[in-house]
Amino acid sequence: MIQLTDQPIDSTSLLAQAHSPDAGAIVLFLGTTRRLTNGRETRTLFYDAYEEMARKELANLEAEARERWALTECTIVHRLGEVPLGESSVAIVAASAHRRAAFEAGQWLIDALKERVPIWKQEHWADGTTDWVHPTPVANQEASNDN
Amino acid sequence: MIQLTDQPIDSTSLLAQAHSPDAGAIVLFLGTTRRLTNGRETRTLFYDAYEEMARKELANLEAEARERWALTECTIVHRLGEVPLGESSVAIVAASAHRRAAFEAGQWLIDALKERVPIWKQEHWADGTTDWVHPTPVANQEASNDN
Amino acid sequence: MNVVVKLFAGARELVGKDEIAVEIGSGATIGELREHIFRQHAELRPLLPHVMFAIETTYCNEDTPIPENAVVACIPPVSGG
């Protein structure tokens, strides 16, 4: 299941859907808005997307993960708009009979999402300035609020 | 935080404790009771522990993980007694500024728990027989309800 | 032909618009589109070497020809997650 939403992510209901007598291992990843990035303070984050394409790319990621690993559940939810400090911008659930597949799929999904899916974050710094975050090979990715 | 409990594990409250403006990544692992193991059907599982020593070993795991990775939260909860199909026997939460540390710590914690902590599971098969599970180098670990 | 290119995030901010219209020869490629944008939109030059393009929500290469009336999008380096 994939979803884009402007509401807070309900990880409890995502986990409830993953519980099953066929699963033996459930891995949930939450990416959350962090206050400090290299000592610089974030006030809040905003996320924008090319929604139609982002949905297609997320669906591709789910399909590719289900092909590579035997998953009983595979969920990717990304929140758009403002995501305040400490709240989740993204949730990934990967469930499988065995833990190795669930961990591998969860890590691969968040890595691939960050490479491919047309979603962008805008830093709103505590000093009042804003920056769209566009990681380039030269830029240090840790210079943005990257988890 | 480490805990042994005979109650269902409340992963929602464990996650709530991990949300923080200092975290950027939260990984939750749930090990759950699976119905089928190599085609054989499990009716339910029971867990027993040498409780005093298990608590000490779990605390050692938390301390070692906090030393190896910069974690903003590290939680291990193991349920004892009966853990019915689809319910969680173990929950691990690892939170960090960055996702790599959270995933690595989460995987290391469940691997180490399964090697060191004096907790044992008893299979109650659908055919009415029971087996204490004692993995040995020769035995195929997948022959037990291992996640 | 006239190609409308959707803009997002930093690209939209630099141009100050959701999309730009580019007049380009029929059957032109994405690479040619990139060159046209480079010449016509100086404000996009710092970001342009790093952007990808998508046609009908699919990433494409520099030598992909742009069909008539295609939905083309300029995709700056992504930062979701």
Place this chain on the structure above:
Amino acid sequence: MNVVVKLFAGARELVGKDEIAVEIGSGATIGELREHIFRQHAELRPLLPHVMFAIETTYCNEDTPIPENAVVACIPPVSGG
């Protein structure tokens, strides 16, 4: 000295008791304890090569000497998680 050894899981099931008492020389090691148990509890022989022992909730080696009145536990291969 008399050493009381706690039993768990499959070991407890094989013996049918929570603990066993073993009479052993003062200052004997865990290795010597294992040999005594092997001789006195035939029912434990299939599992015994695979068990660890703990003294006062700490895993120990074959050559660890057992203190007087120590809490000793027989730890079959664990299967938590």
